[in-house]
Amino acid sequence: MEITIGLVEDHSEFRQSLVFLISSFTDYQVVWSLGSVKEALDNQDPVDVILLDINLPDISGIEALPLFRKKNPEQKIVMLTIQDDEESILNAIKAGADGYILKKTSPQKILEAIRQVYEGGAALTPMVAKQVLAMFTPPKAKADTHSSLTPRETEILDLITQGITTVMIAEKLFISPQTVRNHIKNIYEKLQVHSKSQAVAKALKERIV
Amino acid sequence: MEITIGLVEDHSEFRQSLVFLISSFTDYQVVWSLGSVKEALDNQDPVDVILLDINLPDISGIEALPLFRKKNPEQKIVMLTIQDDEESILNAIKAGADGYILKKTSPQKILEAIRQVYEGGAALTPMVAKQVLAMFTPPKAKADTHSSLTPRETEILDLITQGITTVMIAEKLFISPQTVRNHIKNIYEKLQVHSKSQAVAKALKERIV
DNA sequence: CCTAAAATAACCCAAACGGGCTATTGTAAC
DNA sequence: GTTACAATAGCCCGTTTGGGTTATTTTAGG
Numbered sequence: 001m002e003i004t005i006g007l008v009e010d011h012s013e014f015r016q017s018l019v020f021l022i023s024s025f026t027d028y029q030v031v032w033s034l035g036s037v038k039e040a041l042d043n044q045d046p047v048d049v050i051l052l053d054i055n056l057p058d059i060s061g062i063e064a065l066p067l068f069r070k071k072n073p074e075q076k077i078v079m080l081t082i083q084d085d086e087e088s089i090l091n092a093i094k095a096g097a098d099g100y101i102l103k104k105t106s107p108q109k110i111l112e113a114i115r116q117v118y119e120g121g122a123a124l125t126p127m128v129a130k131q132v133l134a135m136f137t138p139p140k141a142k143a144d145t146h147s148s149l150t151p152r153e154t155e156i157l158d159l160i161t162q163g164i165t166t167v168m169i170a171e172k173l174f175i176s177p178q179t180v181r182n183h184i185k186n187i188y189e190k191l192q193v194h195s196k197s198q199a200v201a202k203a204l205k206e207r208i209v
Numbered sequence: 210m211e212i213t214i215g216l217v218e219d220h221s222e223f224r225q226s227l228v229f230l231i232s233s234f235t236d237y238q239v240v241w242s243l244g245s246v247k248e249a250l251d252n253q254d255p256v257d258v259i260l261l262d263i264n265l266p267d268i269s270g271i272e273a274l275p276l277f278r279k280k281n282p283e284q285k286i287v288m289l290t291i292q293d294d295e296e297s298i299l300n301a302i303k304a305g306a307d308g309y310i311l312k313k314t315s316p317q318k319i320l321e322a323i324r325q326v327y328e329g330g331a332a333l334t335p336m337v338a339k340q341v342l343a344m345f346t347p348p349k350a351k352a353d354t355h356s357s358l359t360p361r362e363t364e365i366l367d368l369i370t371q372g373i374t375t376v377m378i379a380e381k382l383f384i385s386p387q388t389v390r391n392h393i394k395n396i397y398e399k400l401q402v403h404s405k406s407q408a409v410a411k412a413l414k415e416r417i418v
Numbered sequence: 419c420c421t422a423a424a425a426t427a428a429c430c431c432a433a434a435c436g437g438g439c440t441a442t443t444g445t446a447a448c
Numbered sequence: 449g450t451t452a453c454a455a456t457a458g459c460c461c462g463t464t465t466g467g468g469t470t471a472t473t474t475t476a477g478g
Contacts (some may be wrong), residue, residue, distance in 0.1 A: 018463090030431080033457095040394050085381060090345070093342050093345045096346055097342070098342075104284065116335040118337070119335070120335075121334070121336050121338060121339050122333075122335055122336075122338035122341070122342050123335060123338065124333060124338050126325040126326070127329075128327070130307075130329070130331035132331070132341060132342075133307075133341075134472085136302045136303055137302070137305050142449080150424060150425080152425065152426095153424095158311060161404055161406075161410050162410065163402060163407030163410045163411070165404070176426075176427055177435090178427055178428060179425070179428095180429055181465080182425085182426080182428095183426095184465090185466070188466080190417060193372060194467090195372070195374070195466075196405065196406035196465080197369055197370075197408070200413075200415070201371065202411045203408050204409075204410065204414070205413070333456095348464095356437085359455085361454075361456095374434090375434080376434095384454075384455085385457055386456085387456090387457055387458060387459090388456050388457055390435080391455085391456080391457075393435095394436075394437070394438090394454095395454095397436080397437090402421090403436075403437095404436075404464095405435085419478100420477100420478090422476085422478100423474105423475085423477100424475075424476095425472100426471100426472075426473070426474090427472075427473105428470085429468100429469085431467090431477100432465105432470085433465080433466080433477085434466085435463080435464065435465075436464085437462095437463105438459100439458105439459085439460085440457100440460080440472090441456100442455100442456075442457085442458105443454100443456075443457105444453100444454085444455085444456100445452100445453085445454085445455105445457080446451100447451080447452080448449100448450090448451080448477090
């Protein structure tokens with residue numbers, strides 16, 4: 001069975017070589033290949049798999065993902081990009097990408113990835129998979145960074161992340177609100193933040209509490 | 210460069226055929242292959258990659274993972290199992306597995322996975338990768354609960370969780386700080402909170418952002 | 419025994435915050 | 449065409465916050 005492919009990639013040279021490459025295999029057929037999301041969204045035939053760059057002129061690949069999904073939900077979408085930062089990967093995943101492979105990936109692996117998503121799986125370049133898995137493991141290296149927090153400080157930070165006010169914390173711990181404020185100030189200094197909201201964000205994201 | 214491999218698998222038939230298979234390739238060498246975690250932990254030479262079953266007689270592969278890590282942190286560990294439920298996958302990932310492949314995977318793919326983790330990446334069978342990615346996409350039931358937030362409000366809440374100050378948000382969005390404050394007030398009302406820190410806590414815990 | 423660190427508490431002050439209220443504009447729905 | 453809502457923006461006012469500084473008591477470690 002032949003897999004039909006759509007390609008959105010602004011770098012025309014890379015795009016053409018990719019088309020040439022994929023088309024040289026009998027089981028794969030590039031139905032359309034375009035340089036912008038806009039062109040792709042306007043009147044393009046549905047395909048089995050879309051290869052989508054992230055860094056694009058008009059609309060980024062991440063923003064485009066839900067748009068393609070809306071137009072044709074059963075189309076599989078694989079990000080094909082040079083971006084290998086956690087931010088991009090996470091955004092793509094949250095947007096519902098079926099795959100995330102890097103441009104430096106060998107042609108065979110790209111074709112393999114296409115087949116994998118076509119068959120209902122997901123495809124991740126090893127380096128991307130590594131980063132995805134890392135998102136699950138609590139970064140205990142960072143725990144060290146903040147082990148500088150004293151038990152009392154940790155306790156108070158915990159209460160802050162529960163949204164309890166300074167005064168209520170004081171009451172709960174049977175100490176003066178002023179003391180709570182002092183602890184909070186020390187926490188700020190150690191965490192390098194300047195407000196409660198920043199502290200909460202950091203605490204929750206880095207799993208200090 | 211030859212990759213050394215350790216194998217923990219209680220089903221002796223499958224184990225032996227796997228040893229035979231892997232050893233038939235010059236770049237891979239099975240240094241030891243055993244039927245239980247206990248044997249493997251007692252006096253076994255360090256290898257580059259351990260293939261670890263989950264369903265084992267004495268200690269499960271998941272429980273064994275940190276033990277192997279402790280003995281020899283630089284050893285890569287790939288789960289090789291029939292378990293494809295979310296529970297098992299999530300536990301293995303949290304325990305720090307470098308790969309997760311299913312036993313039905315073709316021999317070539319297994320060898321490929323070994324090489325991928327050996328080279329510092331992570332290896333996931335497409336069906337497993339699919340489940341992992343699915344863990345990120347928020348069960349939209351929750352999204353509905355907070356769909357009361359307008360796009361602008363969501364945007365601002367997102368920026369708040371990044372620890373950005375009101376004034377900086379205003380600058381970033383090219384609107385007046387006062388408008389930002391108004392949006393924030395509306396967010397408070399909808400989320401039933403009374404401060405930025407509470408909003409951040411709620412947003413992060415309930416994955417609104 | 420003495421020193422270091424932690425926990426406690428107070429003061430000042432400018433800036434920010436939270437809550438309340440009103441108002442205009444644009445857009446989408448009925 | 450008017451009703452509804454989102455986004456914009458302003459004002460007031462009292463409270464809280466963040467940043468700076470100082471000081472006492474207790475606990476732990478050398």
